[in-house]
Amino acid sequence: MEKFAFMIHPIELSDIYRKLKFMQKLPEGLVEGVVKKLPPLKVSHITGVKSQYAETEGWFVGCPLTTAQMMQLPEEYVIDKIIKTGKIAEKLGAKILGLGAFTAVVGDAGITVAKNLNIPVTTGNSYTVATAIEGTKKASEIMGKNVKDAEVLVIGASGSIGNVCAQILARDCRYMTLAGRNTEKLERAAHKILTDTGLSVKITSNVKNAVKKDDVIVTVTNSLDAIIEAQDLKPGAVVCDVSRPRDVSRDVAEKRDDVLIIEGGVVEVPGEVNFNLNFGFPPKTAYACMAETMMLSLEGRYESFSLGRDLTVKQIEEINRIAHKHGFKLAGFRSFEREVTQEKIEQIKINAKKRSERGS
Secondary structure: OEEEEEEEOOOOHHHHHHHOHHHHHOOHHHHHHHHHHOOOEEEEEEEEEEOOOOEEEEEEEEOOOOHHHHHHOOHHHHHHHHHHHHHHHHHHOOOOEEEOHHHHOOOOOOHHHHHOOOOOEEOOHHHHHHHHHHHHHHHHHHOOOOOOOOEEEEEOOOOHHHHHHHHHHOOOOOEEEEEOOOHHHHHHHHHHHHHHHOOOOEEEOOHHHHHHHOOEEEEOOOOOOOOEOHHHOOOOOEEEEOOOOOOEOHHHHHHOOOOEEEOOEEEEOOOOOEOOOOOOOOOOEEEHHHHHHHHHHHHOOOOOOOOOOOOOHHHHHHHHHHHHHHOOEEEEEEEOOEEEOHHHHHHHHHHHHHHHHHOO
16 A cells, blocks of 8 residues: 655644643743644544555644744754654655645755655645646636636746746636736746737736736735735635735735635545544545645655745646546635635625625
């Protein structure tokens, strides 16, 4: 049987409190100090991942640092802890390791980690982008928009991942704007899209202004701070936030019930899978980055498929092929680490219509 491991970590202190309830009574600073000193651990055994071609088992391994700690602690300390967590995956017999959440972002996005382990490492970014694009199209349709006719904005198109998103979306778009700080890179991206697809796209360095005008937004920047606030979006807008840290402020979720924010796809995993861990998704579904690790294992592709911050259209197409072969498919949407239900989307549509009619 094939074997894999996937690295997880607590997003916020609330994730720690769910497991260790007594810590809720302690001061946050003390809890953070305790968490910082906790050793990496095996979290759960994953069974039942099976396609018509192969079967694999795996493990969740835990790196006990929150997102905030990974951003604030010295980079060397964080990467060393990630490597030590990866060593647990090796001892368990995993043949490939997937990096989850911020472990895939910190430092050089997995390159140093891979160099210090004896098994290949993948960030899952290829399938994350693939499902983000597919999810954006489907979410837009549900909200009554079609990317072929909508005003589409790609923020961060001067970067590798944003550039790839723009190239793939441009195949279906009629109206597209590329936004970012480096206008020279945006111009090169626009020229490539024109050459490859015949689509003439607009470019802008005024992200705030662009956000207010567009219907469908994909944002992939390396900003440490949110760049999309609650007041920026038009009613009924669809935003796919692929960035870590997020480009969309959490305030948007709290203050705007008339816009749809997704962070990529919820993926249905083939087989009678049991994660032996509740991470807030329906049974037999996973994050796209998790799914990439599983499908590479099923395929016997024990290689560092997605590593660093460079991605190509070819990689996205290849991971999509592997996904379809083994029966992985988009099963829904997620937003701020939680599933977005069909009922919630319907309510967003109603709220967007009311707000548009009020003209505010």
